[in-house]
Amino acid sequence: MALQESPQLPDLSKYQALLIDDIPEMRSSSRIQLNDIGIQQCDTARNIKEAIDRISEKRYDLILSDYNLGQGADGQQLLELLRRRNQLPLTTVYLLITGETGYEQVSTAAEYAPDDYLIKPYTSYTLHTRLARIIDKKQTLKPVYQHLGPSGNKQKALEACDAVMASNPRYILDLTRIKGDVLLELKRFDEALALYQAMLAQRSTPWAEVGKARALIALEKEEEATAHLNRTLDAYPNYLAAYDLQAKLLEKTDKVAAQKLVERALKVAPSTQRQRQVGSLALENKDFTRAEEAFKRAVEKDKTGFFKSHDDYAGLAKSRMEQGKVDEALATIKEMGQSFRPSPELTVRQASVESLIHSKAGNEAAAKAALKKALDAGGSAASTDLSTSLELASACLAAGDEEHAQQIIHDVAADFQDNAAMMARVQAVYAEAGREEEGAAIIEQTRKEMIALNNNAVAMAQAGDLDKAAAMLDEAANRLQNNAQIALNAAILALRCVQQKGGSDELFAKAHRYIVQARRINPNIARLEDAMRLYAKLAPSTAPAMPTL
Amino acid sequence: MNPLVANTIHDIKNTMQVLVSALNQAQHENPSQDLSQALDATVRVGAQLVELLAIYRADQANLRLAIADHDLIDFCNDVCGELLLPKGQAERVKVDVSQAAMLGAWAFDAYQVKMTLQDALRNALRHSDGVVSLTVAPEPGGGIRFTVRDQGPGFPADILEGEQGTMQGSGSGLGLTFARLIAMHHNTPDGRSGRVELRNDDGALFSLVLP
Numbered sequence: 001m002a003l004q005e006s007p008q009l010p011d012l013s014k015y016q017a018l019l020i021d022d023i024p025e026m027r028s029s030s031r032i033q034l035n036d037i038g039i040q041q042c043d044t045a046r047n048i049k050e051a052i053d054r055i056s057e058k059r060y061d062l063i064l065s066d067y068n069l070g071q072g073a074d075g076q077q078l079l080e081l082l083r084r085r086n087q088l089p090l091t092t093v094y095l096l097i098t099g100e101t102g103y104e105q106v107s108t109a110a111e112y113a114p115d116d117y118l119i120k121p122y123t124s125y126t127l128h129t130r131l132a133r134i135i136d137k138k139q140t141l142k143p144v145y146q147h148l149g150p151s152g153n154k155q156k157a158l159e160a161c162d163a164v165m166a167s168n169p170r171y172i173l174d175l176t177r178i179k180g181d182v183l184l185e186l187k188r189f190d191e192a193l194a195l196y197q198a199m200l201a202q203r204s205t206p207w208a209e210v211g212k213a214r215a216l217i218a219l220e221k222e223e224e225a226t227a228h229l230n231r232t233l234d235a236y237p238n239y240l241a242a243y244d245l246q247a248k249l250l251e252k253t254d255k256v257a258a259q260k261l262v263e264r265a266l267k268v269a270p271s272t273q274r275q276r277q278v279g280s281l282a283l284e285n286k287d288f289t290r291a292e293e294a295f296k297r298a299v300e301k302d303k304t305g306f307f308k309s310h311d312d313y314a315g316l317a318k319s320r321m322e323q324g325k326v327d328e329a330l331a332t333i334k335e336m337g338q339s340f341r342p343s344p345e346l347t348v349r350q351a352s353v354e355s356l357i358h359s360k361a362g363n364e365a366a367a368k369a370a371l372k373k374a375l376d377a378g379g380s381a382a383s384t385d386l387s388t389s390l391e392l393a394s395a396c397l398a399a400g401d402e403e404h405a406q407q408i409i410h411d412v413a414a415d416f417q418d419n420a421a422m423m424a425r426v427q428a429v430y431a432e433a434g435r436e437e438e439g440a441a442i443i444e445q446t447r448k449e450m451i452a453l454n455n456n457a458v459a460m461a462q463a464g465d466l467d468k469a470a471a472m473l474d475e476a477a478n479r480l481q482n483n484a485q486i487a488l489n490a491a492i493l494a495l496r497c498v499q500q501k502g503g504s505d506e507l508f509a510k511a512h513r514y515i516v517q518a519r520r521i522n523p524n525i526a527r528l529e530d531a532m533r534l535y536a537k538l539a540p541s542t543a544p545a546m547p548t549l
Numbered sequence: 550m551n552p553l554v555a556n557t558i559h560d561i562k563n564t565m566q567v568l569v570s571a572l573n574q575a576q577h578e579n580p581s582q583d584l585s586q587a588l589d590a591t592v593r594v595g596a597q598l599v600e601l602l603a604i605y606r607a608d609q610a611n612l613r614l615a616i617a618d619h620d621l622i623d624f625c626n627d628v629c630g631e632l633l634l635p636k637g638q639a640e641r642v643k644v645d646v647s648q649a650a651m652l653g654a655w656a657f658d659a660y661q662v663k664m665t666l667q668d669a670l671r672n673a674l675r676h677s678d679g680v681v682s683l684t685v686a687p688e689p690g691g692g693i694r695f696t697v698r699d700q701g702p703g704f705p706a707d708i709l710e711g712e713q714g715t716m717q718g719s720g721s722g723l724g725l726t727f728a729r730l731i732a733m734h735h736n737t738p739d740g741r742s743g744r745v746e747l748r749n750d751d752g753a754l755f756s757l758v759l760p
Contacts, residue, residue, distance in 0.1 A: 029570075100599060103660055104615035119660055121566045123573065126631060133623060173618050173654045203691070204737035204760070205656035206616055231738035238613045268613065 010135060012038040017062040018054055020045045020078070021097075022070035030064060030097070036124040037131065048073045048081075048304045055087055062131070063088075067098040067105075071303035076105065076114070077271070081306060083112045090145045093134050097122075104238055105269040140168050144178060154182050173205070180211045187524065189218040206232070206239040213245055222249060238268050247277070251421075255284050272298050272307045279315045283322075284428075291319035305339065310349045311387060313339065317353050326361045330354065347377040348384060352392040359398035367399045375404060386412060386422060390429050397433045405429075406442055413446040415482045418522055422482075454489055466497050477514055484522035488531060490514045495534050508543035511535055515546065555605045562598035569595055573633065585635040592633050596668060600727035603661065607730050614658040614734050621649035621685050621693070624659060628666045629683060638674055645684040652685065655693050657759050661731045662695070668724045669697040669755045677701025677752065688758055691741065695757045703749030728757060735759050 017039050021027045027044050034042050039062070045051040048069055055063070065075035075096045082088040096117040098105075103119050115134045118126060138145075144164060147157035161175045161182075176199055183192035193215035199208045209232040216225035229246040236242060243265035250258035259281040266274045275298040282291035295316035302308045313336035320329035333354050340346050351374035358367035374392055378384070384392070389412050396405035409429060416422040423443070430439020453476060460469035473490035480486050491514035498507050515531055522528075535546050572588040606612040625644050632642065666683060673681040677699035688694045708725075725745070732743035741760035748754050 100660065104613040104658075121570050123631070123633075126627070129623075129627070129630070133620075169653070170620065203655065204739065205618055207618075209738055228738070235736040235738045236616050238615060 012131075013040055015039050015041065015061045016058065017042040017064060018045060018051065018060045019043070020047075020051045020063065020065040020069065020075065022046055022066070022068070026066060033124045033127050034064070037128045047071060048078055048306055051078060052081075052087075052306070055082065059089065060092055062093045062095065064095045064097065067096055067102050072301040073304045073307065076112075077307055079114055080112045090148075091138060091142075093131065093138070095130070095134075137171060137174070140164060140171055141174065141178075144175065148178070148182075154186050157182050158186075177207055177211075180208070180215075184211075184214055184218060187218070189215050193219065204235070206236045206242065209236070210239070210241045210245060213242075217245075217249070225249065240265055240269060243268070251281070255281055259285055259287070259290075270297075270301075272302055272312075275301070276309070276312055276315070279312070279319070283315060283319055286322075288319045288322040292316060292323065295319060299335075299339075308339070310336065310340065310346065314349055314353050314387070314391060317357065321353075321357045321360050326357060329357045333357070344377050345384065345388060348374045348392060349388045351377065352388065352395045355395035356391065356398055359395070364399070367395070371395050371399045371401060386416065386425070390425060393429045394432065397429070397435075409439065409442050410446050413443045414450060415480045417447060417450055418484050418525070419482065450483075450486070454485070457489065457493065461493060461496065466493070466500060469493055470497060474510070477517065481517070482521055484518045484525045487514045487518035487521065488525055488528060491518060491531050491535075492527070495531065495538060498538050503538060503540065503543075505543070508535075508539050512539075512544040512546065550605045550608060555602065558598050558601050558605070562595060562602065565591055565595040565598060569633075580636075582636065588633060589635045589638075593671060596664060596671075597723055599664060600668070600723055603664075603727060604723075604730060607734070612730070612734060614661060614731075616656050616658055616735070618654040618656050619659045620654045621652050622646045624663070625649060625683055625685055627659075628663050629670070631663070632667055632670060634674070641674060641679065641681055642670060643680055643682045645682055648684070648686045652687055652693060655759070657735055658731070661734075662757065662759070665728045665731050665757055666695055666697060669728070669757075672724060673697050673699035673701070673753065673755070692743075692758055692760045695759075697755040698752055700752040703753045704747050709747055709749065728755075732757055732759070 015038075017034055019027055019030050019034070019042055021030065021044075027046075031042055031044070043054055043058070043060075045054050048071070051063075051065070051069075054060075065078060067075045069075060069078065079088070079094055079096070082094075088094065094114045096114040098117055098119055100119055103117055115138075116130050118130065141164065144157055144160040147153050147160055158179060161179045165172055165175050176195065180192050180195050183189075183195060193212065196208050196212040196215060199205070200212060209228070213225045213229045213232065216222070216228065226246070226249055229242055229249070232239070232242045233246065243261060247258050247261050247265070250261060259278060262274055262278050262281060266278060275294045279291045279294035279298065282288070282294060295312050298312040299308055299316055313332055317329045317332040317336070320326075320332060333350050336350055337346065351370045355367045355370035355374060358364075358370060374395065389408055393405050393408040393412075396402070396408065409426060413423070413426055416426065427436075427439055427443060430436055430442070453472065457469040457473050460466075460472070470490070470493050473486065473493055476483075477487045477490035491511045494507050494511035494514065498504075498511070511531075512535065515528070515535060518525060518528055518531075532546055539546070568591050569588065572584060572591055576584045576588055603612055625646050629642050629644050632639070634642070670681060670683060679700040681697065681699045684696045684698070686694050686696070728745045732745050735743035737760045743757065743759045746754075746756040746758065748756075
């Protein structure tokens with residue numbers, strides 16, 4: 001047969017492979033196939049837990065995982081978990097094995113796709129050719145990969161893309177895709193749009209269609225993006241990234257439509273994360289039966305415990321509470337305590353929801369007792385996560401503890417002031433208690449305080465009292481870990497101190513820390529780049545290096 | 550189709566896959582003409598069952614395609630390399646990827662398109678002698694065209710006239726129905742769709758055009 005040669009497979013005798021399958025026969029037949037292609041060193045894992053243990057101990061060159069791993073978990077979820085935890089180097093090959101009825105879920109995975117997938121039954125020949133191609137591709141794209149990641153130099157990544165495209169046009173689509181992502185990250189939205197449009201003029205491909213929509217959204221052409229995503233979903237009804245993006249748009253304007261869309265995505269690929277999303281939207285839409293069903297699935301599907309979160313149990317308890325199923329709601333809270341490792345965060349969350357349930361059922365004393373437990377466990381501390389804080393605030397309102405409710409809403413409003421989506425959730429706490437105006441007043445008061453804080457610091461600095469101004473902003477930036485504006489102002493002030501009084505290790509470390517903090521919270525905040533440039537200009541080579549944009 | 554029938558087909562298909570693996574292993578260890586023919590027949594039955602299930606899923610509005618980019622040289626090589634043909638047949642298949650490098654990669658469902666083209670290749674091998682070729686080329690006006698060409702007597706007139714039938718000669722017509730279904734499920738946001746074309750030109754030409 002006149003077959004073209006596949007890329008040569010390198011010597012795999014030193015390759016470290018991990019084989020994950022819950023069925024012993026499959027493990028042994030896959031092991032034989034790996035041996036056939038020259039891989040001798042192969043560890044095995046029977047489930048997610050074993051796999052994570054192995055991967056934590058050792059660096060693998062190849063991970064070959066079955067899609068179905070039992071216990072309600074799958075190889076795609078494992079991949080997502082490993083990527084989120086940064087436990088999977090870009091050089092490691094991740095291959096998924098699926099049946100002929102499950103492959104479309106794997107190949108249309110939205111955010112984290114495996115390097116490739118093999119459909120059963122497959123031969124050693126197929127395994128060999130696929131692996132050779134992936135290794136060739138990873139090797140060819142290495143000059144690009146080294147500039148990707150959070151601390152990479154994105155400009156250099158773009159240059160590397162162009163260089164590899166010129167020398168090796170075989171991977172032009174992969175490189176164009178990376179270029180589009182990088183241009184969007186660099187906020188060069190017009191260029192990104194032009195790149196996607198040029199690609200789409202030649203051929204349609206799902207990622208370029210979604211890329212175009214992302215660029216349109218960034219350019220504030222949301223209507224055009226929505227229409228484009230609708231057409232994309234008509235043509236590619238299984239492309240999950242299109243659902244995710246469209247759902248994000250709809251969540252801002254029409255939560256009922258957003259819920260319907262996520263339900264459609266759930267039919268394409270059932271995942272714990274999408275069940276949770278449907279549950280949350282259904283709760284907001286007061287569709288409590290559906291919310292209960294979705295959260296129940298999220299809780300019950302995952303028997304491994306790696307994928308469910310406090311939110312799933314809290315959501316399930318609240319959806320039951322809203323339907324008057326008090327005993328079931330309380331049982332859910334109890335079960336929540338048995339499903340996670342004990343922590344103050346867990347205690348606060350459990351006790352807050354428990355207090356809400358008792359309040360709703362008219363059990364005042366029990367509500368107050370649970371609320372006390374939540375507050376005693378540190379529930380009003382700034383370190384508490386937003387969902388927990390808001391549930392605690394709701395519990396305070398329901399149990400008549402006005403003082404704590406106001407304090408919590410004030411603190412989170414100060415912290416999340418720049419984040420419109422989070423602020424909408426903050427506003428909802430008082431609104432749901434039928435006291436929208438009171439909530440709005442607290443939020444407005446907090447906004448004014450923040451403006452006053454910034455203005456006072458600026459005035460002090462202008463009057464020459466840099467130290468006092470810096471102390472004020474330092475305190476605020478350290479307290480408000482989610483307020484980008486405060487962090488950025490604290491960084492700029494630290495740099496001004498350097499300019500006026502000379503630099504010190506401490507000042508540069510502080511400026512660096514605040515810039516990184518501001519960028520983490522909101523990479524698009526105005527004047528961030530000015531601050532980064534100023535830092536780069538002033539900082540000596542011994543100071544912490546600034547990740548380039 | 551009755552769900553019981555569909556479930557049964559699914560079970561038989563899985564059993565056939567076990568059989569394919571066993572025969573493949575046996576052929577690997579002790580090659581023989583009989584094993585080779587048994588393997589060929591089993592692969593064909595397995596493929597037909599997969600096609601039947603796809604048609605069932607389409608009826609239930611549940612046929613899900615996974616559209617992603619695939620390098621066309623690699624893909625054409627896979628289509629032919631994974632055919633599992635009996636001895637003497639594999640040598641008759643030629644792949645022409647001379648235009649594939651220019652096209653690079655294209656977005657389509659590799660699994661279903663592979664099934665379609667392998668079915669067309671097996672049909673062509675069965676109904677002709679001599680070389681059977683698979684080519685891919687750009688389609689004027691946008692899209693790509695896969696063509697399977699043989700040197701046999703060509704498609705019968707009733708097939709060319711569009712009546713439901715087999716790709717060639719007698720049979721159930723499953724292959725062509727499946728091919729048209731898969732073509733039809735390939736769409737683009739600007740409203741273009743895939744299609745199947747059959748014609749005769751010193752042999753039979755089966756084309757799958759994807760948008």
